[in-house]
Amino acid sequence: MMNTENINQLYLKDTTFANLMQKRIFNVLLIASRYDAFMLEEDGRVDEQIFFEYVSLNLSSPPRVIQVNDFDAAFYELSSKRYDLVITMPGMEKSDAFEKCKEIKTLYPDIPIVVLTPFSREVSQRISNEDLSGIDYVFSWLGNADLLLAIIKLIEDKMNAQEDINQVGVQMILLVEDSIRFYSSILPHLYKFVLNQSKIFSTEALNEHEQMLRMRGRPKIKLARTYEEAIEIYNRYSNNVLGIISDVSFKREGVKDPQAGIRFCSYIRERDEFLPLIIESSEPENQKLALKLNACFLDKNSKKLPVDLGSTILRNFGFGDFEFINPQTGEVLYTVRNLKDLQNTIMSVPDESLYYHGSRNHISRWLYSRAMFPIAELLRRKQFTDISESQAMRQLIFDAIVQYRKMKNRGVVAIFKRDRFDKYSNFARIGQGSLGGKGRGLAFIDSLIKRHPILENYNGVSVTVPKTVVLCTDIFDEFMQSNNLYHVALSDIPDEQILQYFLRARLPDYLIDDFLTFFDVVKRPIAIRSSSLLEDSHYQPFAGIYSTYMIPYLEDKYEMLRMLSDAIKGVYASVFYADSKAYMTATSNVIDQEKMAIILQEVVGxxxxxxxxxxxxxxxxxxxxxxxxxxxxxxxxxxxxxxxxxxxxxxxxxxxxxxxxxxxxxxxxxxxxxxxxxxxxxxxxxxxxxxxxxxxxxxxxxxxxxxxxxxxxxxxxxxxxxxxxxxxxxxxxxxxxxxxxxxxxxxxxxxxxxxxxxxxxxxxxxxxxxxxxxxxxxxxxxxxxxxxxxxxxxxxxxxxxDTEEMRDDEVTDVPDEESLLKSNSALGHGIMDDLYHVVYVKTKNFRASNNMLIAREIEKINRKFTDRGENYILIGPGRWGSSDTALGIPVKWPHISSARLIVESALSNYRIEPSQGTHFFQNLTSFGVGYFTVNSFMNDGFYDENFLDRCEAIEETEFLRVVRFDRPVIVKINGKKNIGIVMKPVIGETK
CATH class of the missing domain: 3.30.470.20 (ATP-grasp fold, B domain)
Incomplete structure (x- = not known):
């Protein structure tokens, strides 16, 4: 039995569906007389018919069809524009269409050429006498627009087969048939069936984009028209064949062989005991031969052949629901609709049933048909040869599904669906709007972890993102508008009143069931975090401006629901608090441009x-x-x-x-x-x-x-x-x-x-x-x-x-008498030459117990600078922004938002380690604000407070002085060397 390490290496490589179907048909050249084209179109444009076929099947990139009426026009078109496919409808009269097709093939050997003829005995006779060396396929037009789709898809499958089947494990259905009339009729049904099935299984994808891409994993269909072609295709792709549909009579060694299909199916049975085979024939006596080969038999003369073919494929090729049966009685024990069903069922399936299906590759075939290649590949490689292995096989399937679902969930922002969100889900969104800054950051982290598998298992420890659901910004818009909250939110009423208005408002009712599902899966406390459009954006991070609430996990789900709703409304309200509005002003943003997404996340712990x-x-x-x-x-x-x-x-x-x-x-x-x-x-x-x-x-x-x-x-x-x-x-x-x-x-x-x-x-x-x-x-x-x-x-x-271009100015050896400040722990980089004001805390009689009062004074002074659109240098003892007043002055970022250089100075009796990790630290660096630490009592830097004391103050309070100079105070910071200097202004009077 494989050990877990091997399992992980085998199948935890995700399928990149975006890399499938790389070669596409975008431009089709149709060469037909006006009458033939009209017969084809039935008074509508071919383009439109193909477009509607694509749309109905959820396919992207429908090709454009350009129509010309003769070969002269066709040669002109081909010389002036790139075409991926040529379809020609030769007239009934004696024409040189086949010769002209050979000319096109000589000039453009890579362009597939298809002849489309009306169906009649005369046409068939004539074609059998033509030279078809310039033609890839001949089809009969039976009045059904589906045929055009089938032709395009058949040729795309041929172009992509080698890469997609051998490199990724995409499956193949082989149709062996030489009757133009028959394959022209059956291929459209076959494609319609496969495309509709892929549309169904694509809904297991986690969002619409993944859904579209996932359809590229559908089985390819290959057409063989001779025994040799069938053998060659089978041998090339034998590891990835989902099933084979074969006629009985077709050419072998250049001659019609009435038993070629039986020979071909016998060849396959020698190599694969369980590969599904469907033999179709207009001669009922071939049914006995089919049964001997353990193949299904279809009568070509049946009026309902397309229906019979569809149901036979559904039953045998792994499409549709999976049915676990009792092998003795044929009774259906369990019906499995999707991967989650299989995960929930597998432990209950009796040994006999599991062995019956597992040993015949039924389960892996079902997974292959649904484009779950990594897990299907694993199960097919594990040969299930004895019923005694049932429990090990059961565990393998369960573990494989868990690993696969974790892998598929990683790095994808899924649409939240109540029936799908479970303990293996990681990241989902409710709504269609933006995820906001933090939400985008989390989605980015999730995809980054997927790209660096070492993070998922490093010495046994995994790095992951906690379970997360994001309420997108459109829910914020709906909440604000349906409750008519903007007039309150944008007013100047106090924060507490704004919050009360928001708490009385209603969230959309459809969220309730989603929230209850989230509670059931997470079973932990939940953090309700802001994720605004502007928050954590590249050039203006709004770190720590908005509220983050946490609520406990409760057995009473409706009480938990109340708390969650209030917390969401509380975060929404925080967009419009006074501090947020001040911050908006400081960052030149407009408050009503701000939109809020909400992150609901399990609390780690x-x-x-x-x-x-x-x-x-x-x-x-x-x-x-x-x-x-x-x-x-x-x-x-x-x-x-x-x-x-x-x-x-x-x-x-x-x-x-x-x-x-x-x-x-x-x-x-x-x-x-x-x-x-x-x-x-x-x-x-x-x-x-x-x-x-x-x-x-x-x-x-x-x-x-x-x-x-x-x-x-x-x-x-x-x-x-x-x-x-x-x-x-x-x-x-x-x-x-x-x-x-x-x-x-x-x-x-x-x-x-x-x-x-x-x-x-x-x-x-x-x-x-x-x-x-x-x-x-x-x-x-x-x-x-x-x-x-x-x-x-x-x-x-x-x-x-960081500023994109770091200036390389050196902070030269300036003597102390010309310096106001020097720091050996300077943060930032570059030169500031437009600062005229210094705001500093008076150190004479400084007491840490006054730090709260000092913070209030600074807030008032900062507001004046913000109103005037001016900046200043701020100097004070201890850690700026510490919530512990014993360690420093407890300002918040909006209270010092107009400072361009902030200095932490130590006093002989008040020495605090340089601050790290305060939330506005991020904002300082984002806005290019300089940050100095000066401890002149330890010969670490220099601060000439006496010089400032001698200057006249334009404002003075109990704890602060504000000095303004005529000339700018030059600040130079070398971030690479962590040294900075503030020069005294060039000689000039202070104001």
Whole structure:
């Protein structure tokens, strides 16, 4: 029996349907007299008839038909334009049509030529005497437009057979028939049948685009008109034959052989015991010979031959529903309509039935006919030779379907269908509009993982996207319009009032059943995240501007439905909050251009009593603005923390490391740093908080807990070290007693989980495929009862926007007396020469306890700059944007949106590590805002605050001063060397 590794290698290669049917017929030249063409058209244009045939069968690219009345015009057309097929209708009178066709073939050997004649005995007689060396096929016109479609498809199949059948595994149906009258009648029925079947199985595709492409996987039809041609086609494609339909009497060795079909089918039976054969003959005595060959027999004289042929193919060639039967009685035990049905049924099928079908390749043939090549190929290769293998075969089929469905779901934005969405579904959309920025990012991640299979199994750990359903932007439009909300949303009323209006509005009713299906499949808490059109777009990321809510998983589905609906409305409302409007103004966007998609996503993590959180979350960037020691900027940087990622977003103390240097961590390099500068708190989702009314604050049901609480949950084991107060040492690993320090030592130093390698690959693949540096968000669960190896979930990707052309100006050695600021940890690149204002926090009598008040003053001052359309340099102590006021001033991005250079300065009594991972960090880099860290007390950089104190202030508050200069303050940043400088203005008075 094959082991799992072999199975994966065998069939987890997806079929690229877009690569099938590469050679197509686009232009057809019809050479016919006006009368013959009229007979063909029946007063409508041939183009239209073909077009409607294509449309009815869901086919793309119908060919154009150009009609000419004689061969002179035909030669002119062929010389002036490219044609893929020539159809000629020679008149009844003695004509030189066949000679002319030979001329065309000599000049254009690659263009197939088809003769189309009215059907009559005289015509047949005449054709049998003609030289057909310039003709590919002769057909009889029986008044049915389907024949044109069949001719085009037969020739396309011939053009593509070699590539599609041998390279991909597309199946072939072989028709062996030499009667022009008969194959002209039967081919249109055969194509109509196969195309309609492929239309049915294509609905298993996950979206409309995939559906169209999937139809290219339909079986090819090949026509053989002699014994030798039939043998040659069979031998060439014997591994991919779905079934054979053969006449009995046709030419063998140049002479009509009344038993050629029986000889041919005998040849096949010696090589394949179970290949479906249909023998058709106008002589009933051939039925006995057919039965001896275990073939079906059809009477050519039957009035309902096309119907009989269709039902025989349906029963024997693997089309239609699959019926598991009792081989003794013929009783149908199970009827399987699609792959999901097969997955649900296979474990219940009795051994005898499974052996009967499996040993005869019935199951693989059914899968082949539905274009599921990788899984069909696997089952056909596994020879099922003994009933004792039934259980192993059953498991193989089940595992193969699971792997196949996972593979097909990966990288595809499926249309959400309640009967299809299950635990193997990954990513679906409800609605027809845009997925929004984050939604597109997630879809991109999903397809990226598919292109890099190493991420799906690296040392036993998989990288994946959590189960996701996106409500597209058209649902936002429908919600806003049907509830008449724009006049409220665009007004200046407070955020709380806007939210109340939105909560009272109704979402479309048709979403209810979709949501209930999503709950049943996910069975976990759900994050409701914004995905606006402008969010995470390449040049103006709106990171962290809109709300994200989380709701618990509840047994009471209708209570869960209420919470989900309120959360969606809350995210919609956040588009129109005051901060969002200020941000729109700062980015020169118009608020009513913003449209919101919503991401519904399973929350990564584990439940611990009444709280839920992941083992760890983090943010990674492929460009490291603060490289230390051997690190290089392009090796990237990661911030990692226990619990929900909001902790990092809010600027909490996370663990910072370069994924290429996971053992080189500044924060754990000394005992003091490890105890003072590692994570002490974490966020978890409160599963008990069923607040009746949602709040503007999207974190109302999140718990900010001390890390000791996680220790009680027994969730810290691989992520902490233990401080031994007696020996004054930190030991890697979890030991009873002693303070637990979040160092991730077992993961980063001792490879208990391959996190650093995976993050390194994610950053590398992400930045390569996006063509620019990226920021990613991730979360993970370490090995536990549910998942023995753990999982890494990739939550988001967005570009870090860099100026396209990096200036190569060096930051020269400017003496301190000419400098206002110098930094050796400078973020950004280039020269700013249009800044006249400096806003700075007065450090005299500075107290961290005033940081909230300072933030409010800055917000007011920033609003004035925004109103005037001016920018400034902002200088202050500690971490900008930290939600922990002990670490810095807790501003949000809209409060400092007009600053072009932001400086973190340290004081002798207030030294904080440089900030990493605050949410507006992304916005700073996106808008080309410079960022300096200055710690002049440690000889790291320089800041001449005394110079500013001597300048006259145009505005001064309790904590801030605003200085304006006549001449610009020049800022130079060399991003490659991470150094930056702010020059004092050229001599001139201050205002």
């Amino acid at each position: 584990t439940q611990y009593d009444d709280r839920f959180y992941p083992s760890f979350s983090g943010v990674g960037r492929s460009l490291n603005y603060y490289p230390i020691n051997d690190e290089k900027p392009e090796e990237g940087v990661v911030d990692l923390a226990v619990g929900l990622g909001k902790y990092i977003v809010d600027g909490g103390r996370s663990l910072r490391f370069s994924p290429k240097h996971p053992r080189n961590i500044l924060q754990t390099s000394t005992l003091d740093l490890a105890l003072s500068d590692t994570q002490t708190r974490f966020y978890a989702l409160d599963l008990k908080n069923m607040q009746e009314n949602f709040s503007v604050d999207d974190s109302f049901n999140l718990l900010k807990l001390h890390i000791r609480e996680a220790e009680k949950d027994n969730s810290l084991r691989l992520m902490v070290s233990t401080f031994d107060p007696y020996d004054q040492i930190i030991r890697d690993g979890y030991y009873e007693g002693g303070r637990k320090v979040v160092t991730f030592a077992n993961i980063l130093q001792h490879d208990a989980f391959p996190l650093a390698d995976l993050l390194s690959m994610m950053l590398e693949f992400g930045s390569t495929e996006m063509g620019r540096h990226v920021e990613i968000e991730f979360a993970g669960t370490l090995p536990n009862e549910e998942n023995k190896r753990g999982m890494l979930y990739w939550l988001q990707i967005r570009p870090i926007v």
